[in-house]
Amino acid sequence: MALNVHALSESLACSFVDLQCPNGQFIYVSGEGLNASAFLPLCGGLLQAQGQYPGEMRFSFSCKNKWGTRITPMVQWPDKSFTLGLSQALAWQRSGLMVRPTIQFSLCPTFGGTNPGLWAELIHSLKEELSLIFGYTFVTHPSAFASISFGRSKWNGNVGSSRVVMRVDAPLSSFGRPSFPVQINSGIEF
Known part of the structure; x- marks a missing residue:
């Protein structure tokens, strides 16, 4: 798991936070909101969820x-x-x-x-x-x-x-x- 925080200056106000884990990622951008993506191998395919808050969510399952x-x-x-x-x-x-x-x-x-x-x-x-x-x-x-x-x-x-x-x-x-x-x-x- 990785965490990246970028500050605007020496203040505590964050403009960008990136949290990565093995099956997904969460990104917060000041003024834009939270972006999230997650995936899970399931039944020989890949179940995915992607979204933005505020905004829209997308759920998909991909297989061959x-x-x-x-x-x-x-x-x-x-x-x-x-x-x-x-x-x-x-x-x-x-x-x-x-x-x-x-x-x-x-x-x-x-x-x-x-x-x-x-x-x-x-x-x-x-x-x-x-x-x-x-x-x-x-x-x-x-x-x-x-x-x-x-x-x-x-x-x-x-x-x-x-x-x-x-x-x-x-x-x-x-x-x-x-x-x-x-x-x-x-x-x-x-």
Whole structure:
């Protein structure tokens, strides 16, 4: 268990407290509130709870079936919505002693809440540090998107600090305009 406390100055007012334990983390940020996340291995899957006070809570259970399909039912509160995430690797490539997915399809319908609808994406990892992502969202304002990711990122299954993600979002209705966000190192966004 680790405890990190960062003080604003020599006063006793804390701006940031981070408490980590083996199955979760609690973070208090002055002015923002308390963020908490916890997980528990259960029945061959992973039960997770994430939330912010004041704010919303999310409960999910993630598991894989014998065909490699990742199934993740999720409940958001107080939004009162239910999401069923389905993810399937369609092609694999050997990387040293391990095998990694090179083409992956994800489908995520959401029922209830403030933004019900369907989200789908196809991820193609050309190399270990290069991914192409194509997707579609059918929600209140439907849109299509395409993205390219350079470097190690969450999309191609790697962990690292160096990455650049360029994305194009195009609305499929008369509402909104196309956008082109660029993200660098997951911390700076234009």
